[in-house]
């Protein structure tokens with residue numbers, strides 16, 4: 001019964017990004033358009049991304065698409081990886097743009113030019129002993145799969161994803177040990193467009209489609225685990241969920257029960273299937289409450305067997321904020337969030353974008369997840385989206401970010417002492433990139449500043465913020481927060 005009072009020696013300190021939010025080069029070297037490429041900047045983005053309206057905007061001239069240019073990482077990745085190495089990154093989480101490898105998603109043969117980019121990117125990381133951590137699909141499915149196949153509710157997508165996963169797992173299995181199958185798979189509750197390619201014309205409003213899409217993704221994820229483990233038993237293939245610790249507003253049992261359901265439906269449902277290998281007991285209750293037409297769901301015996309057999313090796317999750325469940329009153333203050341909003345917690349402060357900052361919530365999340373699954377955990381996203389000011393001498397004093405991250409590191413350390421098996425930490429947007437929910441550049445998360453504004457003006461020059469030097473020390477000292 002020895003208390004672990006420090007981070008493990010092999011702890012994976014690093015940072016996280018996603019292809020569509022930083023690469024740019026959206027139509028170069030054979031890349032096809034992805035779902036992220038048709039999300040405009042401005043207020044329409046949120047409306048579209050959350051599936052309330054969609055007119056295949058890539059065809060509409062009036063919009064600006066920030067993901068098309070990203071931060072031009074496609075051309076500057078060497079400079080960026082060098083900066084990560086300077087901070088001492090042990091790992092770097094990024095995603096492979098599906099539409100770079102299979103431009104339309106339904107081809108049989110991969111686009112070699114697309115693979116060449118990831119060959120170079122991976123080798124660049126390895127040059128500095130940075131372990132790549134790859135998300136196979138991060139909100140960037142080929143557009144054609146949404147447009148012509150109706151998104152993930154179509155079973156054919158399982159086969160298309162399987163081809164994609166096989167190509168990248170096979171090609172990189174000797175160089176990349178850590179993988180995740182789908183980014184924030186549970187986010188379909190709020191963002192069915194980005195995570196499932198479900199738009200209103202594909203039936204995004206009907207939970208029957210969302211559940212069918214989830215089922216297909218679960219099977220696809222299981223097949224990726226199967227392929228990966230058959231190729232190389234050393235590979236670690238995880239799921240990835242969006243976790244928002246949720247509190248009942250008060251001791252009213254009605255709120256407590258509602259919160260328990262919120263935890264099951266939002267935080268646990270997908271991970272329960274991917275980690276435990278079967279649908280949890282409360283699935284029937286959930287299907288009923290979301291008016292799912294069970295007679296329409298296509299779930300085969302073979303699917304069930306595959307889910308049971310090919311469960312994930314670890315749980316990756318994002319953690320930014322916590323939530324409050326209150327169902328007995330309608331006069332509460334509300335807060336926003338990119339995917340989640342709800343009742344304000346009077347004990348917490350919010351970021352400029354209304355996300356409630358709650359480091360203790362991370363310690364709680366780690367305990368809840370570890371109690372439930374007893375599998376290694378990996379915090380693969382965490383961070384503060386904030387507006388940074390560049391001083392006349394070029395310095396960026398982002399003490400608010402240092403403060404946010406410090407508190408979350410302290411919380412992780414406490415969770416390790418609580419007995420949690422934690423593998424690593426990759427704060428989100430280690431270099432400033434395009435915001436997923438708003439398309440803004442001004443919502444910055446990085447240790448590295450990128451000179452680019454919301455209108456697309458700027459030199460794209462990279463510079464080091466104060467948090468860059470702070471994180472360098474954190475990594476060097478293996479997590480010592482002063």
Ligand code: BG6
Pocket residue numbers: 018021139183184242318338381385428434435436437438443
């Ligand atoms: C997560 C996503 O939900 O949050 C990322 O996996 C996203 O893609 C991140 O960028 C932060 O959200 P936002 O909307 O501030 O970019």
